[in-house]
Amino acid sequence: xxxxxxxxxxxxxxxxxxxxxxxxxxxxxxxxxxxxxxxxxxxxxxxxxxxxxxxxxxxxxxxxxxxxxxxxxxxxxxxxxxxxxxxxxxxxxxxxxxxxxxxxxxxxxxxxxxxxxxxxxxxxxxxxxxxxxxxxxxxxxxxxxxxxxxxxxxxxxxxxxxxxxxxxxxxxxxxxxxxxxxxxxxxxxxxxxxxxxxxxxxxxxxxxxxxxxxxxxxxxxxxxxxxxxxxxxxxxxxxxxxxxxxxxxxxxxxxxxxxxxxxxxxxxxxxxxxxxxxxxxxxxxxxxxxxxxxxxxxxxxxxxxxxxxxxxxxxxxxxxxxx
Numbered sequence: 001x002x003x004x005x006x007x008x009x010x011x012x013x014x015x016x017x018x019x020x021x022x023x024x025x026x027x028x029x030x031x032x033x034x035x036x037x038x039x040x041x042x043x044x045x046x047x048x049x050x051x052x053x054x055x056x057x058x059x060x061x062x063x064x065x066x067x068x069x070x071x072x073x074x075x076x077x078x079x080x081x082x083x084x085x086x087x088x089x090x091x092x093x094x095x096x097x098x099x100x101x102x103x104x105x106x107x108x109x110x111x112x113x114x115x116x117x118x119x120x121x122x123x124x125x126x127x128x129x130x131x132x133x134x135x136x137x138x139x140x141x142x143x144x145x146x147x148x149x150x151x152x153x154x155x156x157x158x159x160x161x162x163x164x165x166x167x168x169x170x171x172x173x174x175x176x177x178x179x180x181x182x183x184x185x186x187x188x189x190x191x192x193x194x195x196x197x198x199x200x201x202x203x204x205x206x207x208x209x210x211x212x213x214x215x216x217x218x219x220x221x222x223x224x225x226x227x228x229x230x231x232x233x234x235x236x237x238x239x240x241x242x243x244x245x246x247x248x249x250x251x252x253x254x255x256x257x258x259x260x261x262x263x264x265x266x267x268x269x270x271x272x273x274x275x276x277x278x279x280x281x282x283x284x285x286x287x288x289x290x291x292x293x294x295x296x297x298x299x300x301x302x303x304x305x306x307x308x309x310x311x312x313x314x315x316x317x318x319x320x321x322x323x
Contacts, residue, residue: 017257020261021270021273025270026273026277029275029276030243031243032281032282034097035101036100036101040228041232044224045236048217049239050248051093051213052213053245054206054209057244058204058206073204077193078208087181090216091178095175096108098168112179112275113272117142120139120269141301142269142300142301145272146297186259189201191260198256
């Protein structure tokens with residue numbers, strides 16, 4: 001499989017975008033560990049903590065450029081930021097945390113592992129995108145890898161009530177749909193706003209997400225118990241701040257940079273790195289080696305990404321020869 005991209009600006013863009021995608025996946029994989037680290041807190045409380053920290057960090061970082069940015073944003077942009085913050089952050093993380101706590105990291109990774117398939121299929125409908133036929137080998141490998149990732153979780157789920165397992169699966173499916181909407185919408189908005197720095201767009205999204213987190217505080221105070229000691233709160237504050245900084249600020253910045261460099265069909269494939277790193281962190285947390293099925297999943301997912309790169313390489317080479 002020839003994966004060397006032509007030494008052209010297009011080839012360089014793809015390689016830089018892939019590097020950003022790997023970095024984003026490495027940071028986002030930490031998100032799957034957070035609910036396990038602070039199991040004393042509910043998914044809603046986890047989302048509030050993470051996104052309050054994200055909003056405060058975003059406000060501090062964007063303050064020097066606020067007057068310049070506010071003039072570049074209209075009503076449509078603020079509405080877009082609102083639903084991107086909801087689908088990609090607030091709603092997604094509540095559903096993801098619930099899925100991890102009730103169904104485990106492996107099951108959640110299985111479902112989220114199908115994100116590349118969903119986003120790539122949507123991306124194939126974009127003007128000038130590769131066809132589904134050209135992407136079929138990559139999609140098949142992706143699907144096989146995702147099935148291997150969660151097979152053991154499905155045939156031997158963690159001890160829990162059947163209703164809880166079903167609720168976790170439904171939450172994971174909800175998270176899948178929510179983040180797929182975000183990935184497609186965010187990529188399209190970054191394309192529509194070429195003059196908007198990707199980090200500023202990320203910080204603006206964080207600002208809006210922080211406002212949404214504040215709006216959820218009365219809800220958790222009214223319906224969820226707040227009975228934690230000082231040690232629990234210190235751990236909660238540390239995890240929330242760490243996830244906000246590494247996953248939301250740094251991870252999102254890399255993802256937005258990648259979204260501007262790669263076509264949507266490749267953007268979908270880059271989500272696989274989040275699944276891979278989530279599993280790696282899960283193995284470290286559980287202090288075990290991957291099973292044979294999990295090793296096969298790693299191989300299939302990597303082959304899926306390489307196959308997608310090869311398909312785009314052939315497309316780039318064809319355009320170069322036709323020029």
